[in-house]
Amino acid sequence: MTDETTTAAENTEPMVMEFIDDLNPLVEVQPEATVSRTVMQVEGANVVLFSFDKGQELSEHTAAMPVLVQCLEGHLKVTGGGKTVDLKPGGILHFPTHLPHAVYAEKASKMMLIMMRH
Secondary structure (H helix, E strand, O other), rough: OOOOOOOOHHHOOOOOOOOOOOOHHHHOOOOEEEEEEEEEEEEEEEEEEEEEEEEOOEEEEOOOOOOEEEEEEEEEEEEEEEEEEEEOOOOEEOOOOOHHHEEEEEEEEEEEEEEOOO
């Protein structure tokens, strides 16, 4: 009798490191538009880039999972939980699951959204 038992590690794909060297060129600001593009889907998270022309917005909405938002370029006003913050390059914020929030572009902007799956 042979033993055909395998461990979970033997049944999985090889582990790899995902890398993007520069996010900025992966999404462009378009006139009078908000653009989004998923650039990475990995274990535990999705990374989505957004671009906003000046005056564009994401109206109030909620997310089904916790998210991190980072401004890559420009100036965004982000409202959530009764508070508004100025999000500029280098700034990052966190929204817990189901917190209503909105994003407004004070000027042409790009942002990265990281959706963290449970």
